[in-house]
Amino acid sequence: MERIAAEGPNAQQIEYWNETSGAKWVAMEDVIDAQIEPLGTAAMDRADVRAGERVLDVGCGCGQTSLQLAERVGKAGAVVGVDISGPMLERARERARAAGLSNLSFLNRDAQTAGFDADFDLVFSRFGVMFFAEPEVAFHNLLSALKPGGRLTCATWQALPKNPWMMIPIGAAAKHLPPSDPPAPDAPGPFAFADAERVEGILRAAGFDDVHHESVERELLVGGGGTLDATVDFVLQLGPVGAALREAGDAVRQAAAADVRTALEPYHDGAGVRMPAASWAVSARRPA
Ligand SMILES: C[S@@+](CC[C@H](N)C(=O)[O-])C[C@H]1O[C@@H](n2cnc3c(N)ncnc32)[C@H](O)[C@@H]1O
Structure with missing residues (x-):
């Protein structure tokens, strides 16, 4: 399998998304x-994708959005x-082949430095x-991928308290784990772009104009729905809860799972756990 070397400014993320998280995302794609x-669909609709356009899908992962963009x-x-x-x-390449899409290709590169x-x-x-370790540098590089007047549209997470689907399981699991310092709010990670003002500053410094944030709030079917036990299993594997429990032993995992189950139970409606979520659709433009 193709694999880039874990070096450069994002070496830690390269290691993480290849050695720790990538296989889990593939298994739970x-x-x-x-x-x-x-x-993602809300952000894509906002991007106003038109027939005949060339689109770069950054951090495309297992490729669902790349396939949708190709359509x-x-x-x-x-x-x-x-x-x-x-x-x-x-996995993304497999899906593109299965869908018979000839207008879709993939690059194994760091989007900050490619x-x-x-x-x-x-x-x-x-x-x-x-x-990105250096978001301003990374967005300047992404700006350079755009034709003059080209658009940028990204879905990013709003702050953890606006995402009970993640905050509630974290809270329930936390008491079983040794105390740890919360990561710096700007550190690379899912919530690094929660502060819209900071992100707008990064994008303007990178050379973009016409920078906007639109709030996208939806009720999510956590883990795509299913039984309460399947949903608990899902949240225990991914994101901050998964990271925190990775090092824990079986007894701790079982105790955390029991409390996460109790916390999620009121949200299970028979088809799955439905909880509020909030993301941003961030948009900007390369000056013409
Ligand atoms: C949260 S996942 C999202 C995956 C996909 N976009 C989706 O919605 O399913 C973040 C993705 O960003 C990728 N990623 C992180 N840093 C990157 C970088 N510097 N350059 C390119 N991809 C990166 C990861 O490998 C991972 O696939």
């Missing part, structure tokens, strides 16, 4: 896609998905741009 698709641009257009994760890109030609109409991302 369908349930993750089912959960976050509504937020939207049609045969006259093209989509390139770029990601640092070998396992996730392998050299791009300035020939894209749109840079899109669903939750793939919050992991």
